[in-house]
Amino acid sequence: MRDQDKPEIRKLPLFRDMSAENFETLMQAAYAQTFPAQLEMIRQGEPADFLHIMMEGTVELFSGWRGRETTMAVVRPVSTFILAACIKDAPYLMSARTVEKSRIIMIPAKDLRATFRLDPEFAMSTITELANCYRSVVRHAKGLKLRTSRERVAAYICRQSRLAGSTASFILPMEKRLLASYLGMTPENFSRAVKSLQTDGVAIDGMRIIITDLKALEAIAGPDSLMDGPDANAEFPGADFPDVQWSDKQRRTS
Amino acid sequence: MRDQDKPEIRKLPLFRDMSAENFETLMQAAYAQTFPAQLEMIRQGEPADFLHIMMEGTVELFSGWRGRETTMAVVRPVSTFILAACIKDAPYLMSARTVEKSRIIMIPAKDLRATFRLDPEFAMSTITELANCYRSVVRHAKGLKLRTSRERVAAYICRQSRLAGSTASFILPMEKRLLASYLGMTPENFSRAVKSLQTDGVAIDGMRIIITDLKALEAIAGPDSLMDGPDANAEFPGADFPDVQWSDKQRRTS
DNA sequence: CGAGCGGTTTGATCTGCATCAACAAGAAGC
DNA sequence: GCTTCTTGTTGATGCAGATCAAACCGCTCG
Structure with missing residues (x-):
């Protein structure tokens, strides 16, 4: 050591x-x-x-x-x-x-x-x-129970961007197959999900993700401090997402 | 108080x-x-x-x-x-x-x-x-990532039976719709899953579950102490499931 | 440099599960 | 008692995502 x-x-x-x-x-x-x-x-x-x-x-x-x-x-x-x-x-x-x-x-x-x-x-x-x-x-x-795989990918991209300092562009920190498995989907499905997000403010170039329209992406991801963290605490005041309230008819999921 | x-x-x-x-x-x-x-x-x-x-x-x-x-x-x-x-x-x-x-x-x-x-x-x-x-x-x-919904139901039944003292029959401790949601599926799908398990050692009568063929059920559920607990510890020695080793070609899942 | 190889992408197809709809059976309320 | 609401079951249909297959990288390594 x-x-x-x-x-x-x-x-x-x-x-x-x-x-x-x-x-x-x-x-x-x-x-x-x-x-x-x-x-x-x-x-x-x-x-x-x-x-x-x-x-x-x-x-x-x-x-x-x-x-x-x-x-x-x-x-x-x-x-x-x-x-x-x-x-x-x-x-x-x-x-x-x-x-x-x-x-x-x-x-x-x-x-x-x-x-x-x-x-x-x-x-x-x-x-x-x-x-x-x-x-x-x-x-x-x-995340696994409440979001679809597309939403999980969108949320992951939002989160990583935030962790990287709210930059519009960042490098994926791991192989896509690992990421896919972590997010609970196959590599194929991950690839398709990212591609489908190109109409919603995400561009991809190899390992680099570029957020071209944060508002559009967040509309999909619905970032939520209770799922995407971080914890609100004294150490990182204000580093939190809004806790959106939804009032539409609730239905039980998956 | x-x-x-x-x-x-x-x-x-x-x-x-x-x-x-x-x-x-x-x-x-x-x-x-x-x-x-x-x-x-x-x-x-x-x-x-x-x-x-x-x-x-x-x-x-x-x-x-x-x-x-x-x-x-x-x-x-x-x-x-x-x-x-x-x-x-x-x-x-x-x-x-x-x-x-x-x-x-x-x-x-x-x-x-x-x-x-x-x-x-x-x-x-x-x-x-x-x-x-x-x-x-x-x-x-x-459980959510590795098992199908049918397998989760089977595993749940195994687990509950064990908690009830390894009895062949027990009463579901909650409404089926809650159980379904907890297990990550719809009530409809839960109902169908239980029904489909009737060919694999499970009978159901209202809220009562009867295990008619434990071996067959376990063949579906694949009970595993690392997913179904309990923790092996000094308090409950031997209260554990076998940790089966699988050697078939591994593939990444969901 | 070219061969081989693992990762990624794309396309075609399949299927598990959700959704929608209808109905039966209790349970609760009037 | 009858009505009404909720839960559970069953059937029909649709879709998200898995699977299978092939092609396309960007590597490393001989």
Whole structure:
């Protein structure tokens, strides 16, 4: 584990507030590992022994069942993953594989669990982190149940543009097939969805998305802070979408 | 708030381990409320001011967007809901309405947040609770992405039968239209799915489900501890499903 | 440089599920 | 009691999105 890693990790909300001493102890137990691309480093169902911290590279979290599989998330530096499984000392619900060569720091789950018993600040950070994770999955599930695939693509483009600083143009952060699977559709359908959005303010050139008419796109996407985040909070005041109220006759969906 | 409520609440994993003193303080701040049926008590997007504890009745958690809506969960006594929003001091991601007349105890989110700063045991319980919630939604999302609606119905029946003590027959715990929406399909489609399962070991009589051939049903449902729970843990050893390995050619799904 | 290969796109077709409509069966209200 | 409303079921039809197939990239690698 490199010296410059520590300050990076220390900046994460999860580790920011704990005591310097406990942080050091945790880092003592940790070690770094570099994985080549396309390596399945975590297999769902196995016991969760380590909290993983992405330092460099890209990792896909996915799940399989009966020969089908779907990507649940794509993780980028610097962030942690599979916190919940470590806490519960339970089997991983998702598998993980590297998309590209990745450097990852692993903290033994045992030390993790010992530490938030010792350090109340770390316990607090863990609570906040888990609440964020939970809300993030709820949003994802809402999107799957309430939006059509075209709407999900439109909403994704709105969201990414916003994350990139509300720019009209940005580069897709991952392969389209991963994105398609994450959004709950086939690559073919994703491709068609993007193409069909060209009449609604989206242009595409390879991996670059250009929003030509934000109003038109938002009319499709119906961006909603309760599905597309981010959470309104003290840290990012005003970084929120409007919570539109709809009064038309409600009907149950999908 | 009734006297006999306290011991009931105290039994919940979330409140079980905190100090008696802090528990009392928290209960001082709480108050009970009774809602009639079909009352929308929480509207998504509003600030989360109270942790809710179901004492009697049934509550549906649902989400709406653009006039569509879908049920995310159905809550029964004795349990808590919308913990994450309270912690984050963020808007509710879901609405809640009573399905029947319900008695609910409400704890101010402010007191809640103050308490797990005071009580390390309560912080630990909160961590565990949130990890459970998170894993539960991940399971739900996996089911939506990996299974067809017929498979979801089959898996639901397996799961309920297991929860009822692995009995061959049980009563559906909620209206079929709620169940359908929770499982991500229309009532019509749910009805047809159940009917189509009659050739695979399921009989239905009104609200009663009878499993006539468990093996056949499981062949459809493919029950999997990573989707259908419960978590393997020290409390319920061996209460787990087999984690079947599939080696056929994997393909990306929906 | 050309061959091979995985990712992407496009087209044709199929199908699972939603939608629409009609009706039956309870449950609630007058 | 009868009416009215809600839920559940069944049938007919339509459509979103999956599947299958082929062509077209933009790679890497010999």
